[in-house]
């Protein structure tokens with residue numbers, strides 16, 4: 001079964017909590033609470049609701065961007081990009097027990113995150129997506145092949161999660177590039193039945 005990280009996103013149909021609940025119900029074991037532009041107190045309220053549910057499902061809960069909140073709420077970790085707190089600074093605040101993920105679009109990004117002590121990398125975008133503004137250049141399959149080859153040459157062994165515009169049909173080919181997992185938001189949230197779609201993704205990959 002693949003390693004699947006579900007990333008929450010604002011939709012007309014579902015609340016952040018409901019979207020994460022459906023992914024968990026479908027068997028997802030890794031939730032990233034991403035509430036772009038939401039006030040911190042709202043992120044805190046949803047995270048507090050989600051934390052026991054993730055525990056019940058034996059799933060990891062990480063927050064997008066909010067290092068201090070992750071520490072305060074004792075969730076499992078954070079995901080940080082170029083515009084967020086640097087990973088080495090986050091590590092000083094969170095210590096070794098928290099998971100810290102970093103966004104990469106190039107091998108140079110990978111090197112920086114590796115040296116700063118990231119636990120995993122979210123590499124993307126695979127293709128264009130409207131889930132995130134100000135996207136970095138699209139990587140396609142060749143982008144993953146190239147970055148993973150450079151990582152291997154440099155003996156950098158960090159788990160890689162592919163992200164950005166990934167559909168159900170894309171998953172087998174992306175996994176064949178050697179990435180360790182997939183992060184999805186829209187593909188699950190746009191499905192008629194997000195619980196079933198999560199199950200279908202997990203059971204067939």
Ligand SMILES: Cc1ncc(COP(=O)(O)OP(=O)(O)O)c(N)n1
Pocket residue numbers: 005007032034036064065079080081082083084101102103104121122123132161163183
């Ligand atoms: C798994 C994963 N990979 C990449 C990202 C993007 O993070 P970031 O570059 O900080 O952009 P925002 O998500 O904060 O808009 C991610 N969140 N998760």
Ligand SMILES: Cc1ncsc1CCOP(=O)(O)O
Pocket residue numbers: 007124125128129130131132163164165166183184185186187
């Ligand atoms: C957060 C993020 N970072 C790069 S692409 C992306 C969005 C992923 O969502 P989707 O699977 O809907 O494209």
Ligand SMILES: [Mg+2]
Pocket residue numbers: 064065079080081082083084
């Ligand atoms: Mg960020």
